[in-house]
Amino acid sequence: MFLFQVFNMLFAAPPKEEESKYDLSLYKRGDLLEVPRTLFTHFGIYLGDDRVAHLIPDILPALTKNKARIGQMVTNNRLILGVVTKTASVRVDSILDFAYGSEILINHMDAVCKQPPLDGDEVARRAEKLQGSVTYSLLWYNCEHFVMYCRYGMAISYQTYQFCTAVRKVVCSRLCAYLTALFGVLGLCYGGCVAPCTLLLTVLASFTIWMAA
Template sequence: MLQLLTFLVEKLSLVSNFKLFESSWLDGEDQELPAQRGPPPPPRRGDLLEVPRTIFTHYGIYLGDNKVAHLIPDILPVLTNDEKLISSVITNKRLILGCMYKAATVRVDTLEDFAYGCNILVNRTDKVMKAQAFPNEDVARRAEKLMGAIPYSLLWNNCEHFVTYCRYGSAASRQTEKVWCL
């Protein structure tokens, strides 16, 4: 088992060096964007949020009042029904075990916990998705209805699948599509 985990970490490290999972889907992605004046506008209820991570981009739906719904691997709901314990900030150990056991939760965290110190991008996928986005209030309601424990798959049911289903009505992950193109 340790050899398998070492192999996977090595491969993920290799993939991250090639920057295959950067969230730069926009046409003309090498062009510089015009400088913004002042801080970006705050997110609105129903906005799709992106947070760049080391290898992948993490996604969520803004619910308003500084809260974000997002799907995240988590082993704890498999082991307990204690809502207070489950709602605590997910540790890397919980996340890795959730990935291995294929368990996740759609949960609500603060904007700060969701961002985890990274910059938040808002609704960038609207420019590349073929489907029209639902009205923001409908997007937020869809996300709220999906709260709780669900099966997890890095390739077939991850955080990006969750937000694209909520915002566009069809679950898709452009990040995992890039894996298949290797």
């Protein structure tokens, strides 16, 4: 399946161009554009003249040097494989290609971030300066880190924070402590002879999760 997806990306016919449904008069240079997706939100910085700089995972640059092919809209397959391989770039696309058919929110993060936004030209200049290949991290350097640095001077991600908070609530819950202790006891009862270090790790893991809950 992986090889089929790679072959399809390299040799499939380019998608047909669509007429943009977006009103460009709504966007100003330096605006932070936000596109809600199914599982996450994608972010970009508007540069003017129907150009959006955004950090997006994309495996294709690692497979080919064909600039015409790479310059086409990043499909979901290219994006997902880029996330897995931690391959990404800050690139410039049209509003249509950036939004991928979704509605666009403008400067929505201004109401969330306590730091006031920088001047629009400075925001755009920062985004333009950062164009090129980057090492992608879903948690530590994604598209939100990029736009937050450009617009507010802070490379943070509220999506990452919310995700980590949710994971911490699950992992550091009392139920998780009970289950860890239960599986540890079952392992001791049915696993035969257990090394002292294994027993100690089981007790410490259960105790640590219990205290963190």
